[in-house]
Amino acid sequence: MANGNRGVVYLGPGKVAVEDLDYPALELAEQNGRKLRHGVILKVIATNICGSDQHMVRGRTTAPAGQTLGHEITGEIVEAGPDVEFVKVGDIVSVPFNIACGRCRNCKERNTGVCENVNPARAGAAYGYVDMGGWRGGQAQYVTVPYADFNLLKIPADRDTAMAKIRDLAMLSDIFPTGYHGAYTAGVTTGSTVYVAGAGPVGLACATSALLLGAAVVIVGDMNAERLAQARSFGCETLDLSQHDDVAEQIENVLGVPEVDAAVDCVGFEARGHGPEGSAAEQPATVLNSLMDITRAAGRLGIPGLYVTGDPGAPDENAKVGRLGLRIGLGWAKSQTFTTGQCPVMKYNRGLMMAILHDRVQIARNVNATVMPLDQAPEGYADFDRGAAKKYVLDPHGQLA
Numbered sequence: 001m002a003n004g005n006r007g008v009v010y011l012g013p014g015k016v017a018v019e020d021l022d023y024p025a026l027e028l029a030e031q032n033g034r035k036l037r038h039g040v041i042l043k044v045i046a047t048n049i050c051g052s053d054q055h056m057v058r059g060r061t062t063a064p065a066g067q068t069l070g071h072e073i074t075g076e077i078v079e080a081g082p083d084v085e086f087v088k089v090g091d092i093v094s095v096p097f098n099i100a101c102g103r104c105r106n107c108k109e110r111n112t113g114v115c116e117n118v119n120p121a122r123a124g125a126a127y128g129y130v131d132m133g134g135w136r137g138g139q140a141q142y143v144t145v146p147y148a149d150f151n152l153l154k155i156p157a158d159r160d161t162a163m164a165k166i167r168d169l170a171m172l173s174d175i176f177p178t179g180y181h182g183a184y185t186a187g188v189t190t191g192s193t194v195y196v197a198g199a200g201p202v203g204l205a206c207a208t209s210a211l212l213l214g215a216a217v218v219i220v221g222d223m224n225a226e227r228l229a230q231a232r233s234f235g236c237e238t239l240d241l242s243q244h245d246d247v248a249e250q251i252e253n254v255l256g257v258p259e260v261d262a263a264v265d266c267v268g269f270e271a272r273g274h275g276p277e278g279s280a281a282e283q284p285a286t287v288l289n290s291l292m293d294i295t296r297a298a299g300r301l302g303i304p305g306l307y308v309t310g311d312p313g314a315p316d317e318n319a320k321v322g323r324l325g326l327r328i329g330l331g332w333a334k335s336q337t338f339t340t341g342q343c344p345v346m347k348y349n350r351g352l353m354m355a356i357l358h359d360r361v362q363i364a365r366n367v368n369a370t371v372m373p374l375d376q377a378p379e380g381y382a383d384f385d386r387g388a389a390k391k392y393v394l395d396p397h398g399q400l401a
Contacts, residue, residue, distance in 0.1 A: 006396070007140030008377045010067040013059030016378050021068070021136075024144040026081045030134025031120065037083040040148040042075030045092065045399055046170040046371075047139045049380050049392040051200055051268075052306050056130055057381055060270065062310045063130035070139025070394075071097035071127040072173040074166065077152075078142070086149045092162045093152040094172040094353070095145055096345035099125040099135055102150030113342030118146070124342055131310075139377060141396040153349050157357055166400060167364035167371070168356045170393055171205065176352050176363050178343040179205030179266070182302035183213055185339035186262035190214035193260045195251060195294060197287045199227035199238070201367045201391040202304060203266035207236050208366045210264075212355065219254055221247065223272070226389035234366045245275025247290050261299055263291040268305030269314075269322070282315045285324040292331045301331075303340040367391040371400045 005021040026036040047070050056063040073095040080089055087093065099119075100112035106123065107115050114123035119133035128137020136143060145151060155162045155169060162169065179202050188194050192215045196206050199222035210218045211234075220231040223242035231238050239250045248258035271287045291301050307322060314320040331338065355361045363369075370390040372380055380392040393400065 005140055005142045006374065007137060008069045008374070010056055010063055010065065010069055012065050014057065016057055016069065016381050018375050018377055021140060024136065024142050026079075026144060028134065028146075036144060036146045037081040038148060039081045039144055039146040040077045040084060040087065040152070041079040042073065042093070042095070042143050042145055043078045044073060044075045044138060044141055044143055044396045046074045046166055047394045047396065048072035048170060048174070049139070049377070049384055049394065050174060051202060052129065054381065054384055055270065055306060055308070058313070058385070060311055060313045061130045061308060062312065067128070067130060068137035068140070069128045070137035071129055072170070072175070073127065073138035073143060074170045074173060075143070077148075080148065084148050087152050087154055091152075092155045092159065094155065094169060094349060095127075095138065096151060096153070096177075096349060097126050097174045098342055098345055099127065099133065099146060100151060100346070101147050107150075110347055111344055112346050113344045126342075139374070139394055141374070153346075153353060155353070161357070163399070165356055167369045167393060168362065169353065170369070171363045171367065171391075172349045172353055172356075174343075174345065175202050175205045175367065175391070176209070177345045177348040178202055178304045179207070180209035180212075180348050180352060181343035182206045182264040182266060182304040183209040183262070184302070184348070185300065186264050186302035187300040188213045188215050188262045191216045192262050193217045193255055194219065195260045195263045195291070196220045196266055197264065197291060198222055198266035198305065199224060199231050200266065204231060204367045205363060206264050206266050206304070207231055208234065208361060208363055211235065212361055217255060219251060219260070221250075224387045224389065227387070230366075230368055230389045241274045243276065245273070247274065248294050251294055259294050259296045261296060262302070263295045263299070264302040265291055265305040269307045269311060269319070284314065284319045285326050288324070289327045289330070292327060292334065292336060295334070295336060297334040298336070299334070300337040300339070303338060304343055307340070369393050371395050373398070
């Protein structure tokens with residue numbers, strides 16, 4: 001049994017480091033030593049840097065210095081609690097970023113993103129994230145996972161097959177289900193025209209999902225030329241929002257009409273204005289307002305992009321508490337449907353796993369999954385903050401080379 005551990009820790013705005021950590025235990029010290037007889041300890045095979053982590057690292061949340069990071073986890077079970085029955089030591093598993101008990105009303109209704117029992121402060125919890133229950137982050141060599149029988153998705157393939165597809169399978173913990181959730185809740189289906197705001201990893205996963213769902217045209221908008229090129233590499237149309245501020249006009253140039261059937265916000269609360277004049281300034285509601293404008297009457301908006309209730313770096317006092325200048329009257333007048341909040345990963349991850357294992361989708365290629373050692377995580381965060389068109393996958397034990 002290992003007795004050491006290393007992981008990524010937030011030190012303050014713009015600063016992360018890989019530090020020595022305690023080896024995980026089947027208990028939660030942050031919740032008065034709560035015992036986790038139903039939990040397991042994982043040897044982490046792959047763990048990803050997420051845009052949500054980047055919000056914390058930029059100092060745009062109330063995360064304290066010392067916060068461990070990481071909620072996108074794929075690993076091998078190395079220890080199981082006495083109440084674990086249906087997964088076992090040696091299994092390779094994907095870990096949904098939502099922590100869920102499987103027993104409360106929300107879990108039983110498949111709303112696992114807002115479990116009522118795993119966070120004393122509010123419904124919903126996640127690994128390594130501010131105000132999400134005190135669970136340790138998974139950008140580490142080892143991590144504890146509670147309620148293992150319920151939470152873990154066992155990879156049914158043999159070990160060699162699982163490892164051959166591990167870059168794709170590593171996307172099942174968050175961005176692939178999150179992108180799919182955005183497209184699915186926006187009503188994407190056979191023949192849909194779809195606009196995806198944001199060409200970061202979640203936006204690219206959403207565009208991939210829209211194509212998987214049968215969309216006729218997927219248009220991705222961003223201000224980063226490299227990320228737009230990545231979207232084009234697997235068949236998307238693109239809009240360069242750094243050059244033009246009229247999204248509807250650009251959509252009309254592609255489709256012949258200035259609207260789409262479905263739209264998805266994969267940007268979130270750090271959105272910036274469109275066009276050469278506005279792209280430098282933050283406008284937190286700009287994406288939501290533009291999506292209402294360009295989505296047809298009775299259309300749907302998926303909003304997996306992160307919005308927070310506390311943002312110390314917001315451009316105004318209202319935005320600091322998540323109060324945005326939303327044109328809700330426009331959405332009401334057009335009878336549009338909005339779906340927000342954490343993706344309930346377990347609603348989608350098994351089906352997406354099967355699509356990966358049977359070669360129906362190449363999600364790692366589409367998001368440009370790029371492997372780096374755990375100790376290089378600070379460089380990965382810095383590159384991601386500069387807009388790298390990559391999804392960084394950390395390799396804590398050198399198993400992905």
